[in-house]
Amino acid sequence: MRALWFELKRRNVLRMALAYAALCWLLLQVADLLLPTFGIPPWVMRALVLLAVLGFPLAMMFAWTYAWTDRGLQREIPAAPASAPATESPSADPIAASIAVLPLVNMSSDKEQEYFSDGLSEELLNLLAQVPELHVAGRTSSFSFKDTQATIAQIGQALNVATVLEGSVRKSGAHVRITAQLIETRGGYHLWSQTYDRQLTDIFAVQDEIAAAVVAALKLKLLPSHQPSHAGHHLPGPDAYNHFLLGRQFLNRATEEGFRRAGEEYRKVIALEPTYAAALAGLALADAYAADYTQTDAQMLALRAQARATVDQAVTLDPTLGEAYTARAVLRFVFEHDWEGGASDFRQALHFNPGDVMSLWQYSRLLAAQGKLADALTQAQAATRLDPLSAQAWEIQSRYQIALGDFAGARAALDRALDIAPEHGRAPVGMGLLYLLQGDAATADHWYARADNATFRLCGQTMAAFSAGHEAASLQALQELTDTQAHTSAYQIAEAFAWRDQRDDAFAWLQRAIVQYDAGVQYIKYDPTLRNLHSDPRYRVLLQRIRLPLD
Incomplete structure (x- = not known):
């Protein structure tokens, strides 16, 4: 019945029923008043009532099939569906x-x-x-x-x-x-x-x-x-597919609990169907991200190594599955600093799935890591065109605009991200950096305080307080940062020391970030907070160590 109700509303049948009933009632009321005045026999009134009743199903059939639009009478016009709030279009013509x-x-x-x-x-x-x-x-x-x-x-x-x-x-x-x-x-x-x-x-x-x-x-x-088709890919049975869809739902949440539960569901899939490559690719991402929440470096590296073996198996089982290449590309460049391997996988992913937004913006991150900021911005802008209501896509685009010195463009992108998602955790970090680079430490500190992640908040507050001349506050935030975030955030600690121009400490923490395969290392070439390290010979040594180009 709910499906029928959905269709009745969608095709404006209910609206037509109410309008028809109201019109018939009005006409019959008028007829009841006027017919006796002109001496018209009672059977005419009965005939009008009968015609009204017989016409009802015909009117409903007409409403089910046709509706008026700005193009005239058209078949099967739906009522406006439940959807998101309107947002200004980037273009007048779709x-x-x-x-x-x-x-x-x-x-x-x-x-x-x-x-x-x-x-x-x-x-x-x-x-x-x-x-x-x-x-x-x-x-x-x-x-x-x-x-x-x-x-x-x-x-x-x-x-x-x-x-x-x-x-x-x-x-x-x-x-x-x-x-x-x-x-x-x-x-x-x-x-x-x-x-x-x-x-x-x-x-x-x-x-x-x-x-x-x-x-x-x-x-x-x-x-x-x-031709869009599942042909050539493994097609799981109903039980395995149910677990697969649950795993994807949890993975999309992008939280510690979400990654854990995604891993559980994907493992259920693989227990039922070990050759299901899409589930293996999902499991690899879930494990790789869950590794950030382990208690020791050894546990983190072991889980990421397991994730890499899993995604390699996915690519081997289905060498035409775009999402498997995307998953392996992310693991390669984010957690292994294998830039060329990641680029090769992204090219394969976009060959098999050219409209995949995740592949586009993830590929932009790899290009930026290699210092190809203009190319990275092009990929990021392609992602925001395809996904204009994604706060994450706009925030990522802003990173490259900041690095290229386009502060106005970055501000517009960050405003867009916050307009879409006012509680977005990373956009305030971008705003903080933007104001910090423009010399407004007080406003930068205000934005950093809004970050939902303790690492980014403390790192930003360390830098903003230092720029404002509040040395005690800067040291206090830095101490808390190193005491509580060393296991997972060596790169952000290096940023804080670099901004304070404590170069020896900055390089020591960058070395630690490389050993830990810290995801932040991907920003080392274009991160504005590290620019005072570029002239130090140790910086070029670091780039060579992680196989990034020197210019």
Whole structure:
């Protein structure tokens, strides 16, 4: 019944029913007053009532099939769906071949099944992102429209897309019903819609059918190798797939608890189906990030080594899986300082999945680490175009603008990030650095105090207090930083010492960061807080040690 209710609302049938009833009531009231005045026999009134009753189903059928739009009468026009608040579009005209995949509505009786509907939405998004000819809005932006109110037109404007894919999922035991519809964002009319009643064992075939239908509706002429499909990849059974979708949901949370639970779910998948490469790639990322929360350096390095072995297995099992290459690229450049290996994997990832936002902004980080800031900025800007409502994407873009001296551009990007997510933890750090570099230590300290991470907060406060001439406060923050964050944040401690121009200490902590494979080492070439180290011969030695170019 909830699925039917969804369709009735979507097609404006309920609105038509109310309007029809109100109009008939008004006409019958007028007729009741006027007919006796003109001596018209009573059977005419009875006939009018009968016509009103008989006309009701006809009106409902018309509402189900047609609606008026700014293009005239069109078939199957949906009502405005639940979506995110409107955001200004970066362009007045949407990209012609472009789409946003909205979260499918969970129509199952069990609300705990929402991971399944969200997971299918993400799977469809990833499938369509394989098509080079199609601009696919990123997950963060598309999912920001969940459980909020905006029209299809507003969604199109916010994401700069010409079409939206929306629908619903009802899962009951081994049976699933998926309703999907492709809607043009300006006129609001349907390009295509379909309902699928299948068993869970057919779920991948349904995804392929939906992706193919979208491509056909958009009249895209694709090369055979560009057809979105699961062909050639391992297709897990229903139990394994359920655990896989849960693992992805936890991994997307990007928290200590999320990484731990993601690892648990992915291990359940692999216990059922050891050759499922997508699950192995997810497990590798979950373990690599969970390593930051271990208690000792030995535990951290051991878990990351395990993650590397896992992702190597994923690539070996499925050498055409883009997400496996992305996972290995991240492990290579972030945790092993293998820049060339990471670049090679990113090229493979973007070959198989050219529209993947995560690959784009992660690749930008590698390019920046190599000192290729202009190229990094280009990749980051491509990511923000695809995912314009991702605060993380805008914050990452700002890093390169700061390093290039484009403070106005960086400020705009950070403002955008904070407008999207006022509680974003890293954007205040970027703001703090921006003001610090411009000589406004008081405002920098204000922004650093808003950081949600103790490491970044204490590092920033150390630097801001030093620049303000508050030596005691700077030393106090630095002492707390070294006492509490040495295990996981050697790089940020090095930044604090470098800003204070304590070069010996800065180099000692940078050496420790390299030994620990601290993720912060990727910033060593373009980090403005380390610039006073560049003239020291020890700086070039460090770059050679981690195989980064010297110029």
